[in-house]
Amino acid sequence: MRLPDRLLVLLIASLLLAGCGSGGGMKIGKIKGDYWAAPEYDVRDDRSARKRMKYDELMSVVGDRFNRGELDEAAKFARAAQKLDPKGPDAFTALAVVESRRGQTVAAGEAYRKAAELAPLRGDVLNNYGTWLCSNGHPAEALVWFDRALADPEYDSRAAALANAGGCALDAGQNERAEVDLRQALALSPDNPFALESMARSEVAQGRYFEARAFYQRRLAAAPATVSVLQLAIQVEERLGDRIAAGRFQQRLREEFPSSAASNPQG
Numbered sequence: 535m536r537l538p539d540r541l542l543v544l545l546i547a548s549l550l551l552a553g554c555g556s557g558g559g560m561k562i563g564k565i566k567g568d569y570w571a572a573p574e575y576d577v578r579d580d581r582s583a584r585k586r587m588k589y590d591e592l593m594s595v596v597g598d599r600f601n602r603g604e605l606d607e608a609a610k611f612a613r614a615a616q617k618l619d620p621k622g623p624d625a626f627t628a629l630a631v632v633e634s635r636r637g638q639t640v641a642a643g644e645a646y647r648k649a650a651e652l653a654p655l656r657g658d659v660l661n662n663y664g665t666w667l668c669s670n671g672h673p674a675e676a677l678v679w680f681d682r683a684l685a686d687p688e689y690d691s692r693a694a695a696l697a698n699a700g701g702c703a704l705d706a707g708q709n710e711r712a713e714v715d716l717r718q719a720l721a722l723s724p725d726n727p728f729a730l731e732s733m734a735r736s737e738v739a740q741g742r743y744f745e746a747r748a749f750y751q752r753r754l755a756a757a758p759a760t761v762s763v764l765q766l767a768i769q770v771e772e773r774l775g776d777r778i779a780a781g782r783f784q785q786r787l788r789e790e791f792p793s794s795a796a797s798n799p800q801g
Contacts, residue, residue, distance in 0.1 A: 589619050596628045600635075608632045623653040627662060639670060650679065657682075657689025665698050673705035693723035701732040704739070712736050727757040734766055743773045759786065761794045 592615040599608035609632045615625035630645035643666050650663040664679030680699035683689060700716035703709070713736055719729040730753035737746035750767050764787045771780035787794065 585618065589615055589622065589625075592618065593625065593628065596625075596632075600628075600632060605632050605636050609636070621652055623649040623656065623659050626652065627659060630662070630666070634666075642666065643670060654682070655686055657684070657686030657695065658691065660686070661689075661691070661695045661698065664695075664702070668698065668702035668705060673702045676702045677706060677708070677711075693719045693726055693729070696722070697726050697729035697732065700736075701728060704732060704735060709736065709739060725752075725756040727753055730756060731763050731766065734763075734770070738766070738770060738773075743770050746770045747774065759790060761787070761791045764791070 592611050595611045596608050596615065599605075599611060609629060612625050612629040612632060615622070616629070619625065626645045626649035630642045630649065633639075633642035633645060646663040646666045649659050653659040660679050660683035664676040664683060667673075667676035667679065677699060680695050680702065683695045684692060684699070689695070696715045696719035700712045700714075700719060703712035703715060712732070716729050716733045716736060719726055720733065723729070730749050734746045734749035734753060737743070737749060746766075747770050750763060750770060753763055754767070764783050767783040768780050768787070771777075771783065
């Protein structure tokens with residue numbers, strides 16, 4: 535199962551807005567609304583402090599341009615931040631987000647990989663690269679990076695990494711691992727939409743359609759519907775022999791996602 539593009543952006547949007555994160559002795563700023571507020575530094579007029587402040591300013595501009603949809607400008611400022619601090623992973627992550635939004639998949643992957651190389655122990659960066667790998671046809675390789683992300687004791691988004699790993703394990707045909715990772719993700723975050731949808735798919739793969747129904751229903755209650763979850767609901771209800779329920783989801787698919795309904799004709 536391919537990780538949806540919206541998940542990629544959600545997983546790393548905080549990095550894009552947050553700029554420098556936690557490396558290099560920098561203080562952490564705060565997100566105000568949709569924008570990054572630069573951190574406050576000790577009053578020191580030295581070269582290192584000025585460089586850090588400039589880096590934060592550049593990353594703030596990246597987030598601003600990205601939010602405005604000015605992707606070429608966002609990419610330009612992300613590269614400027616990279617030149618200012620070639621060892622800072624967050625500028626590479628920000629560029630990866632922008633390139634992904636621009637449809638430049640290969641360039642996005644290269645930027646994610648570079649960020650991971652620069653921060654080999656940072657769970658968020660490793661999770662991002664694993665997500666990209668899984669989304670682009672490399673599920674087995676992605677699992678290695680998710681494991682590395684989960685090994686970071688300071689990583690506070692374990693549910694996201696576990697959900698990603700579980701969904702990716704399904705793609706890799708590792709059904710036992712998928713169930714273990716997904717159940718752990720749901721133990722930490724019971725309403726995680728991706729984990730719930732992936733669990734529904736896992737149950738379908740094992741022919742447990744009543745259990746799959748319970749998971750897709752929880753998924754629909756947790757977040758707005760998507761094409762993939764509606765198609766999954768149709769599949770489950772058809773297997774359970776409930777044509778009326780399947781028809782309702784077919785109708786939702788036509789009304790909410792008309793461009794996708796044609797690829798899933800009512801049977």
